[in-house]
Amino acid sequence: MSATAAQRFLEDAAVKSADLAHREFIRRGMESYDAAHLKGRARIKDWEAARQKCQAIKREAINHLDRYLLQFEEQVTARGGHVFWASDGSEACTYVRDLALRRGVRTVVKSKSMVTEEIHLSPALETAGIKVWETDFGEFIVQLRNEPPYHIVTPCMHLTRGQIAELFREKLEPQIESDDPAYLMTVARRKLREAFFSAEMGISGANFLVADAGAIAISTNEGNGRLCTSVPRIHVVVTGIEKVIPRLEDLAVLWPVLATSGTGQGITTYSTLIGGPRRTREPDGPEEFHVVLVDNGRSQLLSDPEQREVLHCIRCGACLNVCPVFRHIGGHTYGTTYPGPIGSVLTPHLAGIQEFKHLSYASSLCGACASVCPVKIDLHHHLLQNRRNATNAGATRLSERLTFRAWRYAMVHPGAYALGGWAMRKTLRIVYRLGLAGSFLDPMRVWNHHRAPVPLPSESFRARWRKGLAAN
Amino acid sequence: MHAGEKALPQTDNASRERILERIRTGLRTRLPEPAAAGRDQVIFEPVTNPLQRFQQECVANLMECTLTDDTNASAVQLAIILHALPAGEIFVQDHPSLRTLTELARSGRPIRWSSEGAPSEASQATVTLAETLIAQTGSIVVTAACGGRGASVIAPCHIVYATINQLVPDLETALSNLNRERKLDSNSFACVISGSSRTADIEKILVQGAHGPRRLAIVLQTGN
Numbered sequence: 001m002s003a004t005a006a007q008r009f010l011e012d013a014a015v016k017s018a019d020l021a022h023r024e025f026i027r028r029g030m031e032s033y034d035a036a037h038l039k040g041r042a043r044i045k046d047w048e049a050a051r052q053k054c055q056a057i058k059r060e061a062i063n064h065l066d067r068y069l070l071q072f073e074e075q076v077t078a079r080g081g082h083v084f085w086a087s088d089g090s091e092a093c094t095y096v097r098d099l100a101l102r103r104g105v106r107t108v109v110k111s112k113s114m115v116t117e118e119i120h121l122s123p124a125l126e127t128a129g130i131k132v133w134e135t136d137f138g139e140f141i142v143q144l145r146n147e148p149p150y151h152i153v154t155p156c157m158h159l160t161r162g163q164i165a166e167l168f169r170e171k172l173e174p175q176i177e178s179d180d181p182a183y184l185m186t187v188a189r190r191k192l193r194e195a196f197f198s199a200e201m202g203i204s205g206a207n208f209l210v211a212d213a214g215a216i217a218i219s220t221n222e223g224n225g226r227l228c229t230s231v232p233r234i235h236v237v238v239t240g241i242e243k244v245i246p247r248l249e250d251l252a253v254l255w256p257v258l259a260t261s262g263t264g265q266g267i268t269t270y271s272t273l274i275g276g277p278r279r280t281r282e283p284d285g286p287e288e289f290h291v292v293l294v295d296n297g298r299s300q301l302l303s304d305p306e307q308r309e310v311l312h313c314i315r316c317g318a319c320l321n322v323c324p325v326f327r328h329i330g331g332h333t334y335g336t337t338y339p340g341p342i343g344s345v346l347t348p349h350l351a352g353i354q355e356f357k358h359l360s361y362a363s364s365l366c367g368a369c370a371s372v373c374p375v376k377i378d379l380h381h382h383l384l385q386n387r388r389n390a391t392n393a394g395a396t397r398l399s400e401r402l403t404f405r406a407w408r409y410a411m412v413h414p415g416a417y418a419l420g421g422w423a424m425r426k427t428l429r430i431v432y433r434l435g436l437a438g439s440f441l442d443p444m445r446v447w448n449h450h451r452a453p454v455p456l457p458s459e460s461f462r463a464r465w466r467k468g469l470a471a472n
Numbered sequence: 473m474h475a476g477e478k479a480l481p482q483t484d485n486a487s488r489e490r491i492l493e494r495i496r497t498g499l500r501t502r503l504p505e506p507a508a509a510g511r512d513q514v515i516f517e518p519v520t521n522p523l524q525r526f527q528q529e530c531v532a533n534l535m536e537c538t539l540t541d542d543t544n545a546s547a548v549q550l551a552i553i554l555h556a557l558p559a560g561e562i563f564v565q566d567h568p569s570l571r572t573l574t575e576l577a578r579s580g581r582p583i584r585w586s587s588e589g590a591p592s593e594a595s596q597a598t599v600t601l602a603e604t605l606i607a608q609t610g611s612i613v614v615t616a617a618c619g620g621r622g623a624s625v626i627a628p629c630h631i632v633y634a635t636i637n638q639l640v641p642d643l644e645t646a647l648s649n650l651n652r653e654r655k656l657d658s659n660s661f662a663c664v665i666s667g668s669s670r671t672a673d674i675e676k677i678l679v680q681g682a683h684g685p686r687r688l689a690i691v692l693q694t695g696n
Contacts, residue, residue, distance in 0.1 A: 032676045049513035059506070066495045079660070085488040137682060138673035154673060161674050181674040185682055192683065197593055213656045223625050223669040223684025230621035230661075231590075241491065248651045252644035253515060255664070256609070263672070266532070267609045267643070270625075270684070271664040275656045283620035284590035285660055295491045302498025 005335060006358035012333040013362070018450075022158070026327055029157050033321050036264025037372075043266055044256065054257050055376045057250045058312035061211075065302070068211040068244045069293065075214020079276030081289040089119030092294050096121060096203070096236055097128050099290065103234060105130060105200040109192075111218070111225035112136040113205025114152055114315060115294055116238050118337045118350070121203070133195040135224035137188055144171045150331035152338060153262050153317035158330060192224070202228035202286065206239040207258065207314065209291075213248040215275040216291065219258060219268035226270050235274070235286040241293050242311040248273075254314070261316035261374040297350040306385050310349070312375040313342055319369035319379055325362050334359065341369035345382045348390070357390035421460050428456055519641040522607035526639060529610020533667030534680055535688040541695050546633060547576030549691045553631055554579040554597065563591035563627060565600040565619030573633060574599065586619040590626075597629040603662075604649065605634055605692070608642040611666040612690065613650070615659040624665060630685040636694045 016022060041047050061068055073083040086092035100108065108130055110116065122132045122143075134143040138155035142148065144167055149155030156164070165179035168187055176187065204225055206216040216237050218225045229235050245254065251271070259265040278285030301311055320326045320340030331339040336347045336356070344359035360383045369379040410417040424443070431442050438448040447454075457464075519525050530537040540546040550573060554562065562579070564570050566587040574583060584592060591598055600623050604613040612632050614624050624630050640646050646664070649655075655662060669684030680686055 029676055044515065045517045046513055046515050050515045052513075053515060056506075063499065063503070065499065066492050069495075070492075079657075085485055085491050087487040087490060091487060135683070136673075137671045141673070154676070156673055157676070159674075161677075164674060181677045182679045182681075184674060185671060185679045189683060193593065196683075213651060215656050215662075221669070222671045222682035224682070226621070226625040226663070227683055230625060241495075248656075249644060249647050252642070252647050255643065256516075266529070267611065267664070267666045269533075269665065269667050269670060271611075271666070273656060273662045274660065276660045278621075279616065279658075279660050282616045282660060283586045283588075283623075285616065285621045289660075293491075295487075295494070299491060299494040299498055302495060303501045305501055305503050308498075308501075308503060 005355050009333060009335060009358055009362070012335070013329045016330050016333050017328045022330060023328060025160065026158065026330060029154075030321055030327055033264065037260065037318070037321070038264075040260035040264035040266065044260065050253055050257050051374055051376050053253050054314075054374055055312065057245055057254065058314070058375050059309070061245050062242060062302070062308060062311050064246075065241065065244065068246055069209075069241060071211040072209050072214055072244055075211075076276060076289070076291060079214065081276040081291060083291045083293065086292055086294050086296070088296050089294070092119050092238060092292050092296075093121050093124035095292055096238065096290075097124055097130075099234070099236065100125060100130055100201055101128060103200065103288075105234070107131045107133070107195065107199040108201045108203055109133050109135050109195050109199040109228050109232060110139075111202070111204045111220060111228040112139055112155075113203070113238055114149075114337060115205055115240050116203065117148060119238070119294060119296065121238060133192065133199070135192050135195065135228060136220075137185060137222055137224075140188055140192065141167065144168075148332070148337070150339075151317060151320060152315055152340075153320075158332075196227045196231050199232045201234040201236060202230075202232040203236045203238060204228050206237050206243055206291075208251065208254065209239065209244040210248050210251070210273070211244055211246050213273065213275065215248075215273040217251060217255075218272045218274070219255065219270070220272070221263075221265075221269040223270055226272060229272070229274055230285060233286055234288045235277075235290070237274075237289075237291045238294065239291070240298055241295055242298055242313075257374045258314055258316050261314075261318040261372070301349055307345075307349070307382055309375075309377055310342075310345055310382060312377055313346070314375060315342075316374055318372045318374065322368040322372050324364060324366065324368065329362075334362075341379045341383070342377070345377075345379055345386065348386050353386070353390050354394050357386065357394075360384075360386040360390065418460065418462060421462075425456055425460070428453075432456070516608065516642065519607045522639050522641050523636070525607040525641075526605060526610055529607070529666075530690065533610045534670070535610070535667050535690065537690045537692055540691055540693045542693065543573065543696070544576065546691050546693045547573050550574070550599070550631065550633070551577040551579060553629070553689050553691075554581065557596045557629060560594060560596040561592065563595040563598040563619070563623060565598075565623060567601055570599060570601065570633060586623065590620060591622050593626060595627040597631055598623045598627045599631045599633065600624065602632050602634050602638060603655065604646050605639045605690075606641075606643055606646045606664070607639060609664070609666050611643075611646075611664045612688075613646055613662065613664050615655055615663075616661040617659055621661050624663065625669070625684040628681065628685055629687040629689065632688070632690045634690060634692050636692060 141156040150158045161179040169176040208217040277289040326340045348356040561582040566585040600619040602612040668688045669682045671682040
């Protein structure tokens with residue numbers, strides 16, 4: 001298995017990064033994010049203080065995870081809600097599927113939730129004969145294409161309006177006559193309104209679980225999260241155990257920071273709090289309220305003193321947006337639920353270090369991710385730790401060990417290093433002169449295979465240094 | 473609710489104890505205490521003129537805010553908004569002040585009151601009160617008491633009738649009031665709404681009016 005995921009990643013990455021149209025399209029999308037993000041940050045007087053505050057809130061929550069989860073559970077249960085703890089994805093899926101079957105649910109409307117992607121909830125429900133509608137506009141589009149989300153915040157950012165119009169013509173209505181985004185939204189809205197008013201169950205995620213208020217918090221701009229949690233008679237929340245925060249007032253900084261990092265907004269349009277099923281005097285709302293708390297490997301991160309803070313992540317997507325690797329290879333190449341830097345750090349923990357260790361190397365270690373992270377997760381250092389852990393845990397190739405032994409020898413013996421450099425320059429000069437650059441005889445073939453060779457210097461760096469390079 | 477419907481699909485939840493045990497075991501690994509951050513850092517610029525700030529943020533959030541002097545002026549404003557909408561029923565939160573206001577506005581439209589249940593999908597507009605207005609973010613705070621959950625999201629136009637004394641400077645004040653008054657004990661739902669429904673999922677182009685209201689209009693009364 002190990003070779004498969006890694007090989008597929010390398011092949012897809014090579015194809016995607018050579019697709020200049022894709023790169024240009026993503027670059028334009030990300031540049032508009034960059035501008036909005038910077039403008040959003042400027043609205044906050046002290047951005048660094050805001051990050052420190054968010055980090056402190058999440059640290060407190062995670063360091064007392066059991067206590068805050070129990071406090072949350074107690075309040076939700078007291079108001080007539082149900083809390084189910086699921087060790088892994090299949091347990092969570094079974095709970096939701098059995099509940100749906102027992103209540104005679106035929107149609108489910110879903111608002112955006114990455115945890116449901118992680119545990120593959122929709123396929124589990126569809127196998128049981130239940131129709132599932134993704135209702136976030138972007139999620140709806142990728143669902144029609146049978147694709148996973150490309151990005152955790154903007155799931156269809158890889159598609160042009162022309163492609164989406166074509167998709168709607170093929171899957172929804174043959175008479176789609178325009179690719180105007182507002183018109184396409186109207187078509188989707190009409191279609192999804194039918195789903196909202198026929199569904200018996202709404203499934204949502206949660207951005208936060210507020211312990212002292214006993215409520216879930218959901219941020220949505222479109223309002224689909226509102227409809228999913230208002231119209232159907234059953235509301236199921238599927239979320240990770242790490243989403244808990246201690247106090248309602250913590251949202252006074254978390255909401256603006258999440259919105260700023262996610263889209264550059266001051267606050268998301270609908271910042272919703274739900275604490276249970278509809279009360280007797282209330283005109284509407286679901287009669288049943290279930291919260292499924294998913295562990296699925298998260299609790300094992302607690303005993304890792306270096307990486308416990310990975311559980312602080314609020315899934316804003318900022319690290320994906322700034323990552324030069326993501327911008328070149330795109331979201332689908334990762335082959336994981338969570339792409340980008342946070343996905344490369346998290347996936348080995350959730351899905352297996354040996355199978356996904358290659359993601360730790362899909363980074364230039366530039367640190368752009370850590371510099372934007374609103375909860376200050378030291379992402380690129382965690383990639384380095386994952387490299388180390390994977391190497392310590394698994395066998396490395398003999399050739400790799402020999403190469404590093406030779407490298408180490410050269411680094412502590414300057415004479416050997418100089419000799420090696422001289423031999424390499426000579427060899428390359430001959431290889432290039434014979435026109436063999438990029439061939440199997442070329443020691444630089446990995447580079448030269450796709451690129452013109454870098455011109456060789458006439459002398460070594462050391463020789464130039466001695467001649468007075470330092471003076472310049 | 474039918475008999476037996478309360479029964480859970482799985483009555484025992486063995487994983488609950490297992491997960492709690494795993495969490496407690498994991499937390500036994502102690503982390504070094506971080507250096508204490510400066511406690512008194514000001515994260516957000518304090519709001520000095522709440523009304524002015526609220527109006528600015530409303531513009532930024534693509535929502536309308538009209539100031540009125542008294543109840544009569546508010547009724548006139550409500551009538552103007554309703555007059556521009558397509559024919560059809562409106563949904564109104566059943567509250568004495570809104571009974572008075574809609575009577576004064578004399579729109580002639582059929583009214584469905586929140587005491588009669590959820591808004592119908594065909595509602596042209598919903599009229600509700602708010603719990604609080606927030607200057608810092610240009611938001612209104614509604615709870616289930618403001619006509620229920622669907623009142624602020626089902627119709628294409630949401631009209632909010634508020635008074636100036638409901639305006640608070642910032643999000644933190646609004647949230648601590650909610651917590652102090654235990655609003656989430658008496659309501660199953662609360663929402664901080666900051667603008668009309670929107671999406672930018674296609675090529676990051678902003679489209680107003682996604683699944684919720686295309687238009688959010690606030691009639692903000694400054695006097696009696």
